[in-house]
Amino acid sequence: MQLDNVFGALSDATRRAIVMRLCDGEASVGELAKPFEMALPSLMKHIRILESSGLVASEKTGRVRMCSLQTEALATVEVWLAAQREIWEQRLDRLEMYVERLKKREKSNARKRKSK
Amino acid sequence: MQLDNVFGALSDATRRAIVMRLCDGEASVGELAKPFEMALPSLMKHIRILESSGLVASEKTGRVRMCSLQTEALATVEVWLAAQREIWEQRLDRLEMYVERLKKREKSNARKRKSK
DNA sequence: TTATTAGTTAGCCGTCTGGCTAACTGTTGT
DNA sequence: ACAACAGTTAGCCAGACGGCTAACTAATAA
Numbered sequence: 326m327q328l329d330n331v332f333g334a335l336s337d338a339t340r341r342a343i344v345m346r347l348c349d350g351e352a353s354v355g356e357l358a359k360p361f362e363m364a365l366p367s368l369m370k371h372i373r374i375l376e377s378s379g380l381v382a383s384e385k386t387g388r389v390r391m392c393s394l395q396t397e398a399l400a401t402v403e404v405w406l407a408a409q410r411e412i413w414e415q416r417l418d419r420l421e422m423y424v425e426r427l428k429k430r431e432k433s434n435a436r437k438r439k440s441k
Numbered sequence: 442m443q444l445d446n447v448f449g450a451l452s453d454a455t456r457r458a459i460v461m462r463l464c465d466g467e468a469s470v471g472e473l474a475k476p477f478e479m480a481l482p483s484l485m486k487h488i489r490i491l492e493s494s495g496l497v498a499s500e501k502t503g504r505v506r507m508c509s510l511q512t513e514a515l516a517t518v519e520v521w522l523a524a525q526r527e528i529w530e531q532r533l534d535r536l537e538m539y540v541e542r543l544k545k546r547e548k549s550n551a552r553k554r555k556s557k
Numbered sequence: 558t559t560a561t562t563a564g565t566t567a568g569c570c571g572t573c574t575g576g577c578t579a580a581c582t583g584t585t586g587t
Numbered sequence: 588a589c590a591a592c593a594g595t596t597a598g599c600c601a602g603a604c605g606g607c608t609a610a611c612t613a614a615t616a617a
Contacts, residue, residue, distance in 0.1 A: 329452055336448035337605085341521075348528040355563065365564070367606055374604090388563045388614040396529060403522050405457075406515060412464040413512060453575085471593060481594070483576055490574090504584040504593045 327379065328405060331398050334378035339363070340371050344380060347394040354383075354390050443495065444521060447514050450494035455479070456487050460496060463510040470499075470506050 334340055343357055358368045372392060375381035379398040383390050450456055459473055474484045488508060491497035495514040499506050 326454055328457065329454060332448050332452035336445055336452055338445060339605090341444065345525060345528070348525050349532060353563085363605095364607060366566085366608085369565075370605070385564085388612095390564070394529065396526075399522060399525060403519070403526070406519050406522070409461060409464050409515060410512075410519070412461070413510060416465060455575090469593080479575095480577060482578085482596085485595070486575070501594085504582095506594070 327398075327401060330378035331380060331402055334375050334380050335402070337371070339368075340375055343371060343375060343392075344394065344399075347381065347392060351391050351393045354392065357392060443514075443517060446494035447496060447518055450491050450496050451518070453487070453490075455484075456491055459487060459491060459508075460510065460515075463497065463508060467507050467509045470508065473508060 335344070339361060342360070346352060346357060346360075354365075354369065354372065357372070358365055361368060372381065372383065375392075376383060379395055381392050382395050383392040385391075451460070455477060458476070462468060462473060462476075470481075470485065470488065473488070474481055477484060488497065488499065491508075492499060495511055497508050498511050499508040501507075
């Protein structure tokens, strides 16, 4: 599933930092690497993972590879989360309605008891 | 970081299914296990991971453990995603404005050239 | 043309995942 | 008292992850 890889890619702080950086525009591998105290090959692994999740795309021209954010992948996650939220909010609404009904019945029962 | 664990927890289809199930209300471990062709201990591991990410809470009464969704954890993820979205949308806006300015300058230059 | 730069490939390491079985604990129904 | 039920613990396994170094390729600058 696509979601597996996107969530998986975002489960690492280094990769989230890369995504955040790319929100501000394209960057080369070197630029992306600068903020991290990490050997290049390690960082490249992260980039590969981001690419295979669909969150990042890259193209090499000459000897430099430029990376860019693929926002559709992020949107996929947002959609999934929104769907879950909708479901549990609907459930909470039903619950609330149920409680309201209970309260009303409580009152009317109280009145009946008094008037009896 | 909390986000590491939440994203990590959601990177598995089984665990996402559990989360979806819990959107519809509490459930015991046994109920959660039913839809899956998986040994109980395997499923329990998933539940542990969901718990340590903060997505799920559980309490044991008697011999049955009830699990419930902790929606704040899901909200954390939504907040993070929304923040990223805001950043790159602002950037796209700036880009668009820039392109608009270019177009206008283009036009005025064209007029100047004609009138010369 | 030679050095420098930018990235890549290969391979090593310890840890975490995601599944399993087998055996155990504690609770509840008969 | 005992059987059945609901979960738990322990331990095994293969494979992925996140880091490293060393050595390599290809493009560009001097």
